[in-house]
Amino acid sequence: MLDINITKTLQGSAGSMELDVNCAIEEHDFVAVSGPSGSGKTTFLRILAGLEEASGNIEVFGKSWLNAKKSLPPQKRGLGFVFQDYALFANMSVEENLLFANKDKELAKHLLALTELDELKAQLPNRLSGGQKQRVSLCRALMKRPQLLLMDEPLSALDPFMRTKLQQDILTLHKEFGTTTIMVSHDPSEIYRLANRVIELSHGKIIHDASPKEALLKTQGSQKFSLTGELLDIFKTDVIYVAIVAIGQQIVEIVLDENEAKSFQVGERVQVSTKAFSPSLSKV
Amino acid sequence: MSELDFEPFLLSFKLAGVTTFILFLIALPVSWWLSQTKCRCKPFVEAVVSLPIVLPPSVLGFYILYALSYNSPIGAFFDETFGIKLVFNFTGLVIASCFYSFPFMVQPLQGGFETLNKNMLEASYIAGKSKFQTLVFVALPNIKPALLTALIITFAHTVGEFGVVLMVGGSIAGETKVASVAIYEFVEIMDYTQAHIYSGIMLALSFSVLLGVYLFNLRHNKRIGVA
Numbered sequence: 001m002l003d004i005n006i007t008k009t010l011q012g013s014a015g016s017m018e019l020d021v022n023c024a025i026e027e028h029d030f031v032a033v034s035g036p037s038g039s040g041k042t043t044f045l046r047i048l049a050g051l052e053e054a055s056g057n058i059e060v061f062g063k064s065w066l067n068a069k070k071s072l073p074p075q076k077r078g079l080g081f082v083f084q085d086y087a088l089f090a091n092m093s094v095e096e097n098l099l100f101a102n103k104d105k106e107l108a109k110h111l112l113a114l115t116e117l118d119e120l121k122a123q124l125p126n127r128l129s130g131g132q133k134q135r136v137s138l139c140r141a142l143m144k145r146p147q148l149l150l151m152d153e154p155l156s157a158l159d160p161f162m163r164t165k166l167q168q169d170i171l172t173l174h175k176e177f178g179t180t181t182i183m184v185s186h187d188p189s190e191i192y193r194l195a196n197r198v199i200e201l202s203h204g205k206i207i208h209d210a211s212p213k214e215a216l217l218k219t220q221g222s223q224k225f226s227l228t229g230e231l232l233d234i235f236k237t238d239v240i241y242v243a244i245v246a247i248g249q250q251i252v253e254i255v256l257d258e259n260e261a262k263s264f265q266v267g268e269r270v271q272v273s274t275k276a277f278s279p280s281l282s283k284v
Numbered sequence: 285m286s287e288l289d290f291e292p293f294l295l296s297f298k299l300a301g302v303t304t305f306i307l308f309l310i311a312l313p314v315s316w317w318l319s320q321t322k323c324r325c326k327p328f329v330e331a332v333v334s335l336p337i338v339l340p341p342s343v344l345g346f347y348i349l350y351a352l353s354y355n356s357p358i359g360a361f362f363d364e365t366f367g368i369k370l371v372f373n374f375t376g377l378v379i380a381s382c383f384y385s386f387p388f389m390v391q392p393l394q395g396g397f398e399t400l401n402k403n404m405l406e407a408s409y410i411a412g413k414s415k416f417q418t419l420v421f422v423a424l425p426n427i428k429p430a431l432l433t434a435l436i437i438t439f440a441h442t443v444g445e446f447g448v449v450l451m452v453g454g455s456i457a458g459e460t461k462v463a464s465v466a467i468y469e470f471v472e473i474m475d476y477t478q479a480h481i482y483s484g485i486m487l488a489l490s491f492s493v494l495l496g497v498y499l500f501n502l503r504h505n506k507r508i509g510v511a
Contacts, residue, residue, distance in 0.1 A: 049406075049410060051406050051409070051410075073409070074406070074409045074410050075409055075410075075412045075413065075414065076412075077410075078412070079410065080410075081406075081407065081410045083403045083406075083407065085401065085403055087401060087403035087404045087406070087407040088404070088407075089404060089407070089408070089422055089426075090404070090426050091422070091425035091426050100408075100411060100413075100421070101411035101412070102411075124507075137407075140407070140411070143411075144411070144412065
């Protein structure tokens, strides 16, 4: 069980902001932390790791990591941390990277086999692809058999195929090692596949705390489906108005009447939903 | 032509070697601290460290001479307590050279440490390693070109010093008469042949050392994938 109650004043590009996070996390949970950039997600993770100072309390599995009197240094927290940019030791081979964290050759061998890296164990990190580097980083983070694993957007620099593969690795390792995992992520499909709880931060505060299904499915009431996007353009053809909306990587056309057209402004965030028809699914 | 006397060269290299060794031990913690600190006093410390680059060697030499001579409290203390004289001997040269070459050791090391990925150092802390272990096993091995540059430039700069050496050491054969001072004396007594030989040797040595450094850096950067 993790009891977190922290505050810290952050200096961002939009002036100062108060990071104020208060939550409890159960053992073996997989928590995704999401929210817009600059909302304090990374700082939250770094405070948990002891890499940044904050005031408040952190209690992890019955041990106090942070209180009014002391802050346990990162060396003594015994957690695992996966950085977005891998942060591998460039002067050490794949295997040495793991053994530097803990001289347990059996465990290193096991982890490298699980993540299909055993053939690369003598390579230096700069010889590896992004996906391979992140797998090494993940293995390294687990070398101390941490109870708590923190990941800061671990897959955001990888292509979709590699992401899916690594999500599987993360899930396997999370289960095998029985870690409590906190991961910063923006990717809804990633959150849905991996996490059992989503904490959404905005301006340093928790604004949503729910299961992935509740947090990610945006439908309300009798809506059949609902997607959020950005309104790119509104133009008139004959008697109707057409709105162009970007949803993810796709562009869709929505027909509007005159009143509706006047109530929207280009650049707004909008929700596209339907009630009357069931959307149908077919293979592409 | 008289027999070529290698003693000034040996003295130059002995002085440079000792100075480089001492400065490495002093500059390592200083440059590491400068690269990691958020202290407001950092610019002040950096300015002090860099002073010898800007100051005329005669100014530096004058202050060192003034501070270490038998008439000063420091010089008198060392003379009375340890029986060590700090000027016009090899010890004095080493002390003066350490001041003179200090920025040439600190700056490349600091620059190297500052280019390191901060997350890599933090990953080492999270792996349970102390700052000292991180410095030795992660930071230093990843700044090899900067490390080599610092060592070689400090060595070469000490071999090449003249003004400070002359002021603090004078020109005592076998004790303080280093190569650069010897050349100055040959020119003064118009022995151009010897001056040519000594200067030629210095030129060739300096060039080979620098070429070696740059070749190493090129190869290293290719290996770890920087260039």
